[in-house]
Amino acid sequence: MTAYRAAWVCPIDQAPIRGGIVSVEGGRILGIRDPGTGPRTPDPGPRDLGNVVLMPGLINAHIHLELSWLRGRVPPAARFTDWVRQLFATRRGIERPDDPAVVAPMRAAIEELHASGTVAVGDISNSLASPAALREAGIDGVVFHELLGFSERDGALIERTREARRSVPGRVSLAPHAPYSTSAELFQAIRAAVDGSQCRIMSVHLGESPEETELLATGTGPWRAILQGIGAWRDDWQVPRCGPVEYLDGLGVIDRHTLVVHGVQLGGAALARLAAIGATLVTCPRSNHWVGVGVPPIEAFYQSGVSVAVGTDSLASVDDLNLFSELKAMRRVAPAVPAGKLLESATLAGARALGLERDLGSLTPGKRAEILAIALPKAVDDIEEYLVGGIHPAQITHLST
Numbered sequence: 181m182t183a184y185r186a187a188w189v190c191p192i193d194q195a196p197i198r199g200g201i202v203s204v205e206g207g208r209i210l211g212i213r214d215p216g217t218g219p220r221t222p223d224p225g226p227r228d229l230g231n232v233v234l235m236p237g238l239i240n241a242h243i244h245l246e247l248s249w250l251r252g253r254v255p256p257a258a259r260f261t262d263w264v265r266q267l268f269a270t271r272r273g274i275e276r277p278d279d280p281a282v283v284a285p286m287r288a289a290i291e292e293l294h295a296s297g298t299v300a301v302g303d304i305s306n307s308l309a310s311p312a313a314l315r316e317a318g319i320d321g322v323v324f325h326e327l328l329g330f331s332e333r334d335g336a337l338i339e340r341t342r343e344a345r346r347s348v349p350g351r352v353s354l355a356p357h358a359p360y361s362t363s364a365e366l367f368q369a370i371r372a373a374v375d376g377s378q379c380r381i382m383s384v385h386l387g388e389s390p391e392e393t394e395l396l397a398t399g400t401g402p403w404r405a406i407l408q409g410i411g412a413w414r415d416d417w418q419v420p421r422c423g424p425v426e427y428l429d430g431l432g433v434i435d436r437h438t439l440v441v442h443g444v445q446l447g448g449a450a451l452a453r454l455a456a457i458g459a460t461l462v463t464c465p466r467s468n469h470w471v472g473v474g475v476p477p478i479e480a481f482y483q484s485g486v487s488v489a490v491g492t493d494s495l496a497s498v499d500d501l502n503l504f505s506e507l508k509a510m511r512r513v514a515p516a517v518p519a520g521k522l523l524e525s526a527t528l529a530g531a532r533a534l535g536l537e538r539d540l541g542s543l544t545p546g547k548r549a550e551i552l553a554i555a556l557p558k559a560v561d562d563i564e565e566y567l568v569g570g571i572h573p574a575q576i577t578h579l580s581t
Contacts, residue, residue: 181205183226184579185215187556188233188563191543192527195520196563201226202234204549207580211545229553233563235523236543237299237550237578238503239321239530242383242441242462242491245303245310247271248289249282250496256470260389261402263471267496277309286310289501290317295573296502299550302383302439302462302491302534304355311348322534323348324355324383327370328362330412335369351379351535356433358385359424360395360403363414364431371433380437381535383462387424387450388442389473396420396427425450434459439533441491444468444476451484460487460533463525465509467493478514482521489530504571511568519564551579 182204189200191212203210203226253270257263276282290313293301300320303310311323325345327337338354345352354377356362356370374382387393394401399419407413420427425446428434436458443451443461454461463476481488490510492501499505503526510522531541539548555575560566 185226185228186234187231190235193542207549209545209547209549231556232553235552236527238297238526239300240298240503241302241489241530241533243301243303244494245286246305246307247494247496249285254496257472259472261391277307287313293501297552297576308348311350315349322351324353326355326357328357330361330363331414332363332366334365338373353379353381355383360392367431367433383439386440387446393445423450425453444473451486455484455486460489462489462491464491464493467497470497475513479516482517487529488525489533490526507568508570519568522568549580553577553579
């Protein structure tokens with residue numbers, strides 16, 4: 181057994197402990213105690229780590245690792261569809277899993293993830309380039325094979341891509357891209373395929389941009405023009421004339437295993453419905469600003485009761501993959517949300533959403549000892565507030581490694 185004493189222990193599932201002690205054995209957390217509580221059996225005494233805080237590794241619930249090669253190549257835009265056009269113009273199509281121009285930046289991005297405290301991800305992949313690299317780096321999570329096709333009239337695309345998914349390691353599921361890029365038939369086929377699989381978790385971009393809500397409400401706007409321009413528009417598409425959550429809820433494709441990503445355009449009724457369903461809303465505020473969709477209503481997210489997780493999105497729309505930087509952005513736009521709730525979103529809520537809560541997300545006895553030791557520059561009285569103010573990777577050590 182090894183025991184660590186720190187200036188603070190932030191378990192997430194209980195209040196922070198000043199001068200706390202964490203015991204580890206066999207790669208698992210054995211126990212947590214405050215300094216006034218002695219061990220039940222004799223031990224050589226805890227190793228004093230000094231002025232650090234111990235907390236669980238972070239869970240990045242939404243990222244596109246295969247887009248890491250686009251870092252610095254797609255500038256910010258004032259409107260989402262303008263940003264998408266820049267992305268299309270820069271991207272070379274669907275990347276091959278063995279493309280060195282994709283794989284090398286992706287591996288570097290995974291190293292960056294780990295250095296900034298992330299231990300598990302919900303990665304969106306078109307090429308399935310990431311599962312092997314994540315496995316090699318020891319990063320846990322789910323890779324969502326993203327399928328899209330507004331003109332698809334059945335689920336044949338799922339069968340055509342099945343062999344590609346069979347050949348990759350780790351937990352792999354499916355993700356319909358978004359309402360403006362995925363037909364109702366494909367949405368429902370993906371949901372049925374996920375429900376019948378070993379990994380029943382699904383992710384979807386939803387309520388991200390005003391252009392998306394315009395298309396669903398009226399059948400008009402920039403997305404219709406883009407789809408017509410690339411020959412993907414369907415004249416028989418029935419305009420839902422409703423909001424994004426109501427649309428997918430009506431199709432029967434949102435459940436408690438669904439990660440609804442972004443939600444910038446969602447109002448109170450939609451958020452309440454997601455909370456009732458038990459879905460998880462994944463917010464990525466820095467990316468939302470970059471791509472021109474606005475500021476997510478983060479305080480409304482928490483007020484609605486929906487479970488909130490956090491993602492960085494890709495290096496095509498953020499400067500770095502540091503989830504602590506995302507927490508800093510969340511604190512800036514949601515000053516009324518308790519810091520402890522923000523930290524829970526970046527740890528335990530993300531672990532639950534990805535089906536990893538038995539092993540990750542909190543410093544709970546029995547869970548894996550994926551523990552971050554974060555150096556503190558001075559004495560800190562409110563440790564939770566300090567942690568959501570931005571942490572540099574140089575401050576972070578993984579005790580597990």
